[in-house]
Amino acid sequence: MGLLDRVVAGWRARSAVAQGDDELFDDEFQRKLDYLALISRRVFAGRMRADRRTKKSGSGIEFADYRAYQPGDDFRYLDWNIYQRFDRLLVRLFEEEEDLAIYFILDVSASMGFGDARKLRYAKKLCAALAYVGLANLDRVCIVTTTNQVLGRMPDTRGKARIFKVFRFLKETRPGGTTDLGEALKVFVAQHKRRGLAVLVSDLYDPSGFERGINVLRYNKFDPFVVHVIDPAEGHPKLTGDVLVYDCETGDEREVTVTAKVLERFAQAHLGYLHSIERFAATHQVPYIAADMNIPFEELILRVFRRGGFLR
């Protein structure tokens, strides 16, 4: 693959994204968002903001836990009944009620912009829709774009009216760069001290392993929620004969003679990769949604809501 070929391919992908983004968040899309917000209220009726709690002990009214008294603690929270019965000073902890921080970590690596960048457009739509639902529920919404680093950041915002800010931010996002979720999310967690729901929207094509990025979130007490953008066509590439395949991110080349058998094995490998992600999420109790691009995004959003975990 010559340099010129790659430049042309990249330019085509970018121009495709630019053309697609102009119509990405049109009126029709916004109407759909209103509809989804309405649906989300019905799904999560009775579990709205006032019920949201963090594990952070604070000034709430619902008992959460005990801990040993330390000098300086407020005497009002000492449990005198326990002291009387066990002769130990324990402080009652209450869950603090606060607004939820939702971080949308959008993978904008070159693999997301592969071909006509339909994966990235789909991911942007998902992001926008989920962000709208979050904003409508008065959560703090922050969007971060990553490749092998944190590229862009839309600062925390709340309120439904700020959705246009989200649109603007997403529209300006362009694919490019290599994926390294591990490194990028290390930077992310370092930059965001306030823990919250981290919705990772990515194709998880990470040469260094998709697990690393998710684990970084887990280990830093974020609640990861993986939205795996899957283009089923990628499992069945239209290739034949002797070809030189190259990775659109890393440029790694490999000579392949594509036969029906090879294509079959590739489809199996692709499926196996998807299963490995699913298995990882299940094993580590990470909420996971396979965002198949053949499924209309409205239906997928509802599936996310029903899956639970996104809004508690």
Added chain:
Amino acid sequence: MFFSGLAFAELASLFAVAGGVVVLLYILKLRRRTVAVPFAPLWERILRDKDATTLFSRLKRLLSLLLQLLLLALLVFALGDPRAVETLLQGRTFVVLIDASASMQATDVAPSRMGAAKEQAKKMIRGMGGADRMLLAQMDAMVTPLGPMTGDTADLERMLDRVHVTDARADFPRALRFATDSLRGASEGEVVVISDGALGEARDASGAVSMGAAKLVFVPIGNAARNVAITQFSVRRYPLDKSRYEVMIEVTNTGPEEEQIELSLIGDGQVVDMTKLKLRPAERLPRFYPNLSGASRTLEATLVPLEGSVDVLAADNHAYALLPERQRAKVLVVTEGNTYLEAALLLDEYLEVTEVTPKKYPEKSSERWDVVVFDRVTPTELPKAHALFLDPRGPGAPVKVDVELKQPGFDKIDRKHPIVRHTALDDVNIALGHKLIAEPGDKAVGVSEGASPILVAGTRKGYKFVALGFDLRDSDLPLRIAWPLLVLNTVNWFTGEDSNYLSSFRTGDIWRIPVVAGAKEAIVKLPAGATERVPVHEGRAVLLGLYAGFYELSVGDEKTPFAANLIDEAESAVAPMDKLLVGGKEAGQLGGFKVGVRREIWIYVLLLVVLLTALEWATYHRRVTV
């Protein structure tokens, strides 16, 4: 094994160069099509598995190269035109005689006997060995080689296409002599006769034909014998009434079963007579049609088998004839008065007779008449017309008049001469006559006792003459029926009209047709409409007639029509023969031809190349060999 194409050294050089190019092309790495993928590690996973089979892949690539080299080697081998040594040593030489006689038109085998014969010949050609050579010849009234002796099967098949059946009989002895002459000096020579067997005995004027060292092989054709034929057809005008004519037709059933036919006689395109006939096996049925009139020029006899009857040969179902054309002849009679002569000439209405006395004889303008009759007078010089001299005397006589003969008679008569046809002159009584002295070339038609010619016919300066050596009044000849016949025969002989005119020629003969003096070439229009140039020899157009029907011979503006017929009972007897005997020996059977098996190895090598290429193509596209 030897190479009859390129030499081994040339082949080796060719293979070395081409093989080098193939290997070079194989070593050169093809530029692959580049394709972007979103996540290459997935490909690497499956390629890791594939790496395990790299050795096998390399082996397959090597096999592919070896296959290419094998294909190249086979092609180079084919270029050498390899032959087995046996084929060089054991080449045979064939002369194939294909019977093209009329009987081969029989349709008892599909499409016809000729078609079946050609098919047999084609099988032989395709079954020839690499070193075999063949000469194809058509055998009809003559033998016609269709090309040179060759081993090229394509040429031979083209020659075979030129074989065409005729309406003539086959001249088997001549064909055999041609075949044996062609095989002279050739080892393993074979004469193959493809025929229905109606060939007659292999004997001609030179005696029985000897086959020499050549082997005779007979390929029989045909399987049925039912046929009815017109075996005789004759037409003539009546000598004394030329407006009328009589026809004789003989129909023969040559087959083994009873047949019913309808026989039609057609004159100038109009049906003159139609008869239904029943013929028992081998029965000949002559039919005589006297006193016919109505047709002035052409006559055709046609027979059609009726329902339930079979006639496998159509060629002998037609017979053609032309009636002699009537010409009004101008006759000048130079006489003092001869009632008998006048009466005889009156019998033919087509004669335009002028009578003059000897004194009024226009000697200078005699060429105005076709015939001049001198009755007891002799001109000072011979007329420029045909002339009948009755009792000639004097210097102008065409023959010298010798001594007087007392009571001469027609003791010796040349009965074949046309002027005495149908006459009975033996007992004519003559009181007094003169001996005529014929010149060399003259014909003494009637000779009296003592070798004294009294009736002489001949030619002087291109004009015919007849001289009668006695006065009619001194004999009882005028009282006999022979007299007017003699006069009319003479006039007819002079004018070319022959009351026994041969109404048609027979196919298979060499025809000699009189044409106008001085012509060197004539054009003959065949029954099928085609025209041919024919040579003229001694005043006659000479051609070999092969087809029945009406012909027209043209020399300048003068056109001479004539008819030709097959009328050959031997050809009409279409029963096929199982055996062919020549010199008492039976011909052998055909053998040694394997249709579809060629001895040129290169054909099979090329087939193998095509097969291997197809295999390579199929395995490549199914990704077996890549």
